[in-house]
Every structure is written in structure tokens, then in C-alpha cells.
Amino acid sequence: MQRIATAVMMTFLVLGALPASAQTQAAPAPPFFGTISGTITPGPEAVSTFLRRAVGPAAVVQRLLSFDSDGDDRLTAAELPERMQSVVDRIDQNDDGVMTAAEIEAAVDRRPVGIDTRAILLRNRSAPSLTDVVHDLKLTQPKHDSALAIVKNYQVPRNLNNSKSIDLGVVHTAMKELLDEEEFENFMAAAARLNPLTVRLTNTLERLRGTAGNKDAESTAPVPETIVR
């Protein structure tokens, strides 16, 4: 079960990281939290390009046969680059000096990466709070204190029912007023890099709330259009 969950999560993250050419071209500017939903939607052409290349054992066979310079669908050691010739002994099981596609496929190591490595990769996206984002800006002390005061009650929601944490409009407006143009741009960019999964949920919730007109007493500040995408 844990493996399935990990695979699903990896797939989600990778889909969120399709080639730039794959992404919607219509959203160049990344407004507050808006860029995430813009990058997570690949176009169909890019998906087909992305999937055209073999993965798994077939990728190893394709890669090695790409050195088949005489085009006979068989590989000799002389056709391989010097640095790869150590693989010959592992592939050529019948010692006839020729490696066939079947022999290459039989030699492919099918083990997935270990749990430790997956853990490293999945930890790669840190999920700092907006407080962390402010600390990273290295503002002058008065600005730093004011910025912390603005964001201290804001948290990236981990729970869709946590309506208390959705007051983005106040943060956006107040920070724009406090910071100079460069600082504000950096603040926006860093905020947009907050954990993409929770940010996506935030955007979805914002959109749902905007449609339903269901604003509770603690979310009364007007939400700028750039937030609701």
C-alpha cells in the first residue's frame, strides 16, 4: 500500500514537472500561488512526446542498441564506447561475442530504487510557511518585523475544513504596500514555491468558495483576482 501511495505521489510530482514546451503557454506571469495550477497541466502533444520513449527494461535495450552501428540488431563490444565495454561480460551469456536484444533484456537489472532514495527525493520539496519565506528575504529589521506581523497568522492549509487559514487577500495587499518592487516580487515567487500539493488544494478551495459565495466571518477580506485562478 505504501508503495502504491509512493508511486502515485511520484507520478503526480512528475506530471507537475513536464517539459516547459508541454505546459500551458498562456500563463507567463506567476501571480500569488497561481503558477502551480498553470504548470501542472500538460498539453496532449507534450504528453505523447513524453510517453514515446520507452521506460523500464526496454529503455536499457533501446539505449544499448543505439550503438548498433551496422544495423544488424546485434551488438559487439567494438560498437560500444570504451567506458561501457565492461557490460559485455554480463550480457553475452553464450560467449559468442555478440549481444542480442534478448540477451540485453535478460541482463537488465529490474530493481527499483531503494526506499531511502525515494525518501530523499520526496523530501526535496520543502513546505515552509510564509514566516519562513519572510525570513529568507533578509529584509531590514523594521520591514522584517512588519512582514512577520502580516503573515504570522497565515498557514498553508493542510485541511480543507480549516477555513481560518485562507485569508490570502490581506497578506497580498499588505505585503505589496510594505515591500519595494523587487522584494515583493521575490516574496511572491517564494510563496508560489510552497508545497505544490497544498497550494493546489488552496487554489481549489478558493475557487469553490468564490463560486459558492460562502465566506465565513474570518475570511471577509476581498480576494484579489490574481489569487483565484
Place this chain on the structure above:
Amino acid sequence: MSRDTSSPLLAIAVAAFVVSVVPRPAAQATLQLPDTPYRYSDVTLPPHLISKLDNTPSTNPLTDEGATLGRVLFYDTRLSGNRSTSCGSCHIQAHAFAEPKPVSRGFQGAHTDRRAMPLVNLRYYQRAKFFWDERASSLEEAVVMPIASHIEMGQNLDAVSDAFARDANYPALFERAFGDRQITGQRIGSALAQFVRALVSYQSPYDYGRAGVQSVHDDFANFSRQENRGKALFLRNCGSCHMKDENEHFFVPTPANTGLRGVDASADGGVGDVTLRAADMGSFKSPSLRNVEVTGPYGHDGRFATLDALIDHYSDNAISDPNLGYLMPVGPLRFTASEKGALIAFLKTLTDRTFLSDPKFSNPFAE
């Protein structure tokens, strides 16, 4: 008339060409070593670099005499088949022992298909696997592979060992390093590995700033605001791989697939080319970021000419590869121009000018 004047010019041109392309044997150069060996073995590292990551094997401890011999071997062109090329030809000190080219030219003019890696703090790469594809399982194994390569240096270690036994300097150098005058390919590898393990960079502005704070997350007093901002950005967005577990040698602890392979099935498979492991296709070892300012162009094939281009890869491109194996779920990080400038300013604090010019790592053969 014209023939009369052109002939001497032609002769001069031919002579100049011959002088430029015919390698001068190292035997003509004079070996200059200090009477007392440089100190390679008892370097005092700052506290933030003392760790258990050392890959020095008990069978080949680092000694001053061994690293001295390794230094001589590193710069000796006789380790190539035509006396034209030494390790130092492509691993240049001013570039943190990388070469500022996408690929390197071998002893007979053929080119490698990957670039020369920087040789920085390799002693502290805990996995002790080397080259972009990690095909060498120890530093002792790695250092002799380019010598035997038919592209890079094309030399036979047994033959060169016999030749060195008749040299004016080597028997005494081997005796000081190993206790007797026997010269073997294995000892050449051991000495070279000792010298490469001695190539430790620990005196950058980063290190001086780091010494003054409790935590790497604290602002460094010797950093500008931009550099501290760059450090914060680095720790937030890059550090979980390039500084995992606060490894301040700045290695990525395992090979990584950062989407450099693209969709071409014939593109370099990196670690997968060696292991034949499907999950490894497209994964590459990452060099230490120490001195990264001078180790460009970047990537195994030098595709990123500058640090700007390298950061753009993570900033503007999504990191994609159909192989989910080691793929790093990063990007596009959408750094602003100001953030990119801060990141580069921080990366430049890792430049260790002492390391890049220290005479104990320089070519001991006087021209």
C-alpha cells in the same frame, strides 16, 4: 621572387607547427620538490567539515610522501602513450581540477564524450564511486582508468612502471612513499589516489563565515545581504540534495536524474549505462559545488555554459524524464532575476582561492 621569400617563411611556419604539436617529453622538464614534503595528511579541517564521510581505505592511508609522489605522477606526461598528456592536462588547478571545455581532448586528439569532472573533496564522497556514471568503485580504481583508456592517455601501466624504475627520481620517491623502490601499477594508482584525496577545499568565504555561527541557517557575518539571501534560497530549494544532512562538502549523496536526458532513446544513460539497471537510466553523479564558479561549463556534457544557464534549467524548465527511478521532483522553481543573482552570489562564496593556487597542488615540473 615570391618563391624565394615564401620558402623561408614556409619553413618557419612548418617548424613552428612541428614545435607546437610534437609533445615535449616530461623528462626534459626539471622536477622541483621541496626538501621537506608539503603537508597533505594532517590538514586541520574546520568543525563543520569533520565527518564520517571519509572514503580513505585502511590499505592506502594518506601520507605526505605518498601524496607527493602522487602529485608528481599527476603532472607527468609520461603516463600517456605518446608523452603528451598528463592527468593535469585536463584536470586544471585553476578550474578546481576540471577543464573549461564541454569535452576533453585525448592523447592522440580524439575527444571524450563527457567532460572532465572537478576533483574537489572526493575524499569525502562517502559512496566512493567515481566518474559521472560511477563506474569506478574506489578512487584507487578510478585514477588508473584514464591512463589505460585508449582515448584519454593510452598508456600501459606495466610498461610505464618499468620505465620509471630507470628514472632518476621515481625509485627514491616510491621508496619514501611505500618503504621500498618497487614500482608497480598498483602503487601508481595508490599514490595518485592519495594526491587526489589531498585535494580538499575548506578555505572559502563560506567556510570563514560558517565558522562564526552555530547553524548554517544563521546569517554569516562576512556575507553581503545578497549572499545571505542566496544562502537561504539555496538551503530552501537546493540544499535537500546538494547539502543533505548538512553535508557541507556539497555533494549530492547519490546519483540523480535531473532531466538532462530528454526523450532521445540513444542519449547518455549515465549510471544506467554501467549498471544496466532500468531505474538508473539518466542518473549522473554530481560533483561537489565547492568552487563551482570556476568549474564550468556544467553538466556531464557541458551543456550549461554558465551558472546562469545552469540555474535557468532548474528555474524555468520542469525536470522531466519518463524514467521515474531517480528523477528529482524539482522545477520549475521560477526564480526571479533577483533570486538568481542572489543564488549565484552565494555559489561564488564557495570559491576557495587558496585551493585554486596552492603550490602543493601545482605542477612540480618546471618548464
